[in-house]
Amino acid sequence: MTNPHDDPDATPPAEGHLSPEVEVTVPDDLPDIAEVVAPDRTIRVDVGEPLVSLNDLTVTFGGLTALDHVTFDILRGEILGLIGPNGAGKTTCFNAMTGVYRPSAGTVTMEGKSLVGKKKHAITQAGIARTFQNIRLFGEMTALENVVVGLDARHRTSVPGAIFRTARHRREEREAIDRGMALLEFVGIADKATAPSRSLPYGYQRRLEIARALATEPKLLCLDEPAAGFNPAEKQELMALIRSIRDDGYTVLLIEHDMKLVMGVTDRIVVLEFGRKIADDVPAKIQQDPAVIAAYLGTDEEDEDDGAA
Numbered sequence: 684m685t686n687p688h689d690d691p692d693a694t695p696p697a698e699g700h701l702s703p704e705v706e707v708t709v710p711d712d713l714p715d716i717a718e719v720v721a722p723d724r725t726i727r728v729d730v731g732e733p734l735v736s737l738n739d740l741t742v743t744f745g746g747l748t749a750l751d752h753v754t755f756d757i758l759r760g761e762i763l764g765l766i767g768p769n770g771a772g773k774t775t776c777f778n779a780m781t782g783v784y785r786p787s788a789g790t791v792t793m794e795g796k797s798l799v800g801k802k803k804h805a806i807t808q809a810g811i812a813r814t815f816q817n818i819r820l821f822g823e824m825t826a827l828e829n830v831v832v833g834l835d836a837r838h839r840t841s842v843p844g845a846i847f848r849t850a851r852h853r854r855e856e857r858e859a860i861d862r863g864m865a866l867l868e869f870v871g872i873a874d875k876a877t878a879p880s881r882s883l884p885y886g887y888q889r890r891l892e893i894a895r896a897l898a899t900e901p902k903l904l905c906l907d908e909p910a911a912g913f914n915p916a917e918k919q920e921l922m923a924l925i926r927s928i929r930d931d932g933y934t935v936l937l938i939e940h941d942m943k944l945v946m947g948v949t950d951r952i953v954v955l956e957f958g959r960k961i962a963d964d965v966p967a968k969i970q971q972d973p974a975v976i977a978a979y980l981g982t983d984e985e986d987e988d989d990g991a992a
């Protein structure tokens with residue numbers, strides 16, 4: 684059995700998401716990602732205005748309060764870190780924002796409109812995309828096909844159009860491939876476009892997840908522990924990628940345990956502990972915050988008071 688992973692120049696397999704006759708090439712001269720990947724996206728660079736607002740957000744599971752009246756804004760154009768010890772409520776917060784969990788109380792709004800109760804696809808349409816702690820890709824599909832799935836939300840051809848391969852469908856498919864390739868190039872894995880995603884090295888799969896999330900043309904990209912399992916060099920590369928995503932006009936919400944990465948890449952950090960927000964500030968201040976230090980050292984408040992004296 685051949686392994687397409689060994690042959691990055693191979694054309695896509697006949698089975699899969701794309702038409703078999705479609706040729707895949709990496710363009711020599713890649714224009715700005717925002718133009719190629721998201722032609723429909725209106726880029727607003729007015730940093731500082733709230734894009735998403737969480738107000739008194741509360742999520743309970745039976746008797747357990749996983750998020751307890753959490754309030755913070757995600758400002759347009761920033762990289763916001765969401766940190767906290769294990770079980771602090773970070774993923775629950777993501778899940779409540781992205782339609783996985785329905786909050787017990789409080790609100791989540793994006794550009795003033797409520798996201799509470801919206802289905803996942805409606806939240807994608809509203810402009811929020813995410814990656815997962817445990818990578819979720821279509822393993823049998825190629826890297827490119829995984830990205831094209833994300834782009835599909837923007838396709839307008841009808842089912843008969845796709846079946847009869849109308850000119851419009853072919854044009855849209857060509858555009859999707861060009862944009863998919865530009866995205867793979869942007870995240871640094873275009874050389875593996877035709878490899879089945881499950882055959883990709885771990886770091887490539889993480890990058891592919893980011894490319895697929897960007898394909899939905901989000902305003903807010905939520906990354907859930909994107910550096911898990913990375914070595915220091917890969918973490919450095921990831922930091923550069925996250926910065927370039929922000930520089931392209933996206934807003935980024937980052938959950939990450941690696942403090943060096945979080946401190947190095949974020950503009951602001953919100954800290955959760957036992958479901959409550961305990962700090963919200965710039966990285967330099969967060970590093971010095973006694974409540975944050977205590978949360979991470981696992982000391983109780985009395986110890987902290989003693990230590991501060």
Ligand SMILES: Nc1ncnc2c1ncn2[C@@H]1O[C@H](COP(=O)(O)OP(=O)(O)OP(=O)(O)O)[C@@H](O)[C@H]1O
Nearest residue numbers: 744747748749767768769770771772773774775776
């Ligand atoms: N679906 C669920 N059902 C019941 N309890 C849950 C559920 N999801 C999360 N929890 C609980 O809610 C609390 C917060 O969990 P959450 O996963 O949000 O924390 P976290 O900060 O993301 O932790 P980690 O850093 O370990 O991923 C934990 O006590 C967890 O056990």
